[in-house]
Amino acid sequence: MTFTVDRDRTLVGNFARTGFVVHAQSWPPTGGTVVRTPDKEAYTTGEQVTLEAVPAPGYQFLRWAGKGFDTAGGAQTTVEVTENVLAVAYFTPVAQVPQYEVWTWGRNEEGQLGDGTAEQRLTPDKVPGIHDACAVE
DSSP: OOOOOOSOOOOOOOOOOOOBOEEEEEESGGGEEEEEESOOSOBOTTOEEEEEEEEOTTEEEEEEEEESSOTTOOSEEEEEOSSOEEEEEEEEEOOOOOTTOOEEEEOOTTSTTSSSSOOOEEEEEEOTTOOSOOOOO
């Protein structure tokens, strides 16, 4: 818009935002990817965007975190865009082990890993004494 001002005037401009960004990433970066559908640089207010967390081999989807959407969704969630969105898909490693074995890892402050200790373990380790497991609940 162009206009000529030939005397003192008070000008007021009202601007409306026309596009928002939906930034999606995964953590750890090697844990998987996030697919946006539709995949665009900017989205309009009220537009629906589907986010799908796709785990890499050896990982599983854990949870969403971020800003601008309901983080309680499963691996696939739909976002109604009303502001800029930051979505982080968290993945966790899973142990691929032979059938009938049980492997655990984690904080273990109450001995919940079943190895007879309260030591934290950052990598999977076979639980001793279990040879014929058919399910872990």
